[in-house]
Amino acid sequence: MSYKVCFLIANRSFISDGMRSALGLAVENMYSYTYIFYQKMPGKSEYLEENLAWIRDMEGEFYAVTETMDEETKNFNLQEWELAEATLDDVVEKILECDFIVGYGLPAQKVQAPPQCA
Amino acid sequence: MSKDPDKLGIFVTSPIHINELVKIVEAAYRKGKKVKIFFTFKSTHLVVHPDFQKLRNRIPEEDLAICVAAFACEGYEPEYHNMGLTEKQMRTQAFHGELIEEVGKYFVL
Numbered sequence: 001m002s003y004k005v006c007f008l009i010a011n012r013s014f015i016s017d018g019m020r021s022a023l024g025l026a027v028e029n030m031y032s033y034t035y036i037f038y039q040k041m042p043g044k045s046e047y048l049e050e051n052l053a054w055i056r057d058m059e060g061e062f063y064a065v066t067e068t069m070d071e072e073t074k075n076f077n078l079q080e081w082e083l084a085e086a087t088l089d090d091v092v093e094k095i096l097e098c099d100f101i102v103g104y105g106l107p108a109q110k111v112q113a114p115p116q117c118a
Numbered sequence: 119m120s121k122d123p124d125k126l127g128i129f130v131t132s133p134i135h136i137n138e139l140v141k142i143v144e145a146a147y148r149k150g151k152k153v154k155i156f157f158t159f160k161s162t163h164l165v166v167h168p169d170f171q172k173l174r175n176r177i178p179e180e181d182l183a184i185c186v187a188a189f190a191c192e193g194y195e196p197e198y199h200n201m202g203l204t205e206k207q208m209r210t211q212a213f214h215g216e217l218i219e220e221v222g223k224y225f226v227l
Contacts, residue, residue: 104226
């Protein structure tokens, strides 16, 4: 059965691996939809770009929930990464449509990531 | 693999819920249920947590696995740091797909 699975990622550190996990289900013939909250996507790399393209090939999608993002984060996610844009209402709709919901990783951090994270 | 209504699937993505995980597994077994667990990304650090052995010893080999790629990405040497996990328990994200197909109930920690 082709389940629909929704990944919700709010913590910066978990975006890359969340994408890999979402792809893992997409290649298992599940519809895999991922929503990024608050955070800027990691720097682009061939590996991550290939993963995103593959998810889309498998009829999944990667969304930026832009109303949770500041302007710089939103622009980076939409322009540099060309993520699809979603509202919180869209997220709710998709959650209701999906068979499985994966709150991936830790909640969002209140602190700004220090430079050492780079 | 068909759905097993008596099997609980747990997808572990974060490293902070080991106490709850052990208690949930114990509670499930007390109720005569089965569990199937997959650890990915930062949760693979739990392999070296003392309580992880309670899970490894309790859960059948085919129902407990970690993502070996994530384990290696986190700096471990799978061959030496596996803490008794077998080759069959060093899996890919496909195990998560199998888990979803197989379990009656599912949640994420």
